[in-house]
Amino acid sequence: MAAPSSPVLFTDPTSEPCRSVHWLCKAAGIPLRLRATWLGRGHHRQEAFLRVNPRHQVPALLHGQFALSEAQAIMRYLCELHGVLDPWFGESLEERARISMLLSWHHHAVRKTVMLNHNLPVYYIPFYVGEAKHPRPQKAQVEELRANFAESLQQLEEFIGSGHFLVGGRLTAADIAIAPDLTAMDVDPDVNEILAAFPAVR
Ligand SMILES: N[C@@H](CCC(=O)N[C@@H](CS)C(=O)NCC(=O)O)C(=O)O
Known part of the structure; x- marks a missing residue:
């Protein structure tokens, strides 16, 4: 407590x-x-x-x-x-630098393309303020937003590589900073289909 x-x-x-x-x-x-x-x-x-x-x-x-x-x-x-900066923000100079890079990358990659550009207008805002005030984007527009976030997910896939974590083979602040924006994708009925192309992310 x-x-x-x-x-x-x-x-x-x-x-x-x-x-x-x-x-x-x-x-x-x-x-x-x-x-x-x-x-x-x-x-x-x-x-x-x-x-x-x-x-x-x-x-x-x-x-x-x-x-x-x-x-x-x-x-x-x-x-x-x-x-506890070590281990959560990296145990070595290189780990700390890599975590710092991933945290910066996250703002304009997954956070921006998945959450701010897609989930907010497609799901959250119409839910919170009502579709009358904020209509969902049309299907074609949603497809375009998804094509944009696929690039971020592909980059994340490459960062994860063959392991389960982003840095040092263990959970760090980098995984924890990015994970909530990924788990928020569960709101999307197409999540399994979308993530099928990104097995490491999934
Ligand atoms: N860059 C900030 C973003 C924080 C953020 O976007 N907070 C949103 C909720 S997810 C908020 O409080 N929005 C209310 C507002 O902007 O008035 C961070 O990483 O902490």
Whole structure:
């Protein structure tokens, strides 16, 4: 159980970057206090949360007076705080560099092409705000978005190679940062068909 002095993670479990932070803390045994911050209820626009992250995004962390946003920065901070940067962010210079490369790559690859460009407009936004306000893109447009994310999935497939993990043959922050955007693909009824071409990713 987290002590009252443990950092507080403002989190909405429907958010992939929030899940990355939470999953890493679970895997690394890092104590956290969780503060549910539901986007669907507008908690991220309330004054109390805006004092923690004026850019109104979860995840955000408050540790004493210190506030931090951006999932990957939070993951790194918490690992450093607990002296576990090694192994989670790499055991050697090369591992650390590779993890850092994968974390940068993720923002404009899987995160952008699968989640932000495809899942949000095709599934989440029509579900949350209603199809009347935000109609689903037409089939041809969805096909085009899928063709775009196939390139990211192919690159990820190559990064994984013949193993199960991205770096060092074990779970690291790189896997945990990317995994929630992949598991979110389960919302897609065509997920099995899509991932059939990417056995390592699957
Ligand atoms: N680059 C940020 C992205 C965080 C993000 O996109 N948060 C979304 C939920 S997944 C959010 O809070 N959106 C609400 C808003 O922008 O007002 C990170 O990696 O932490």
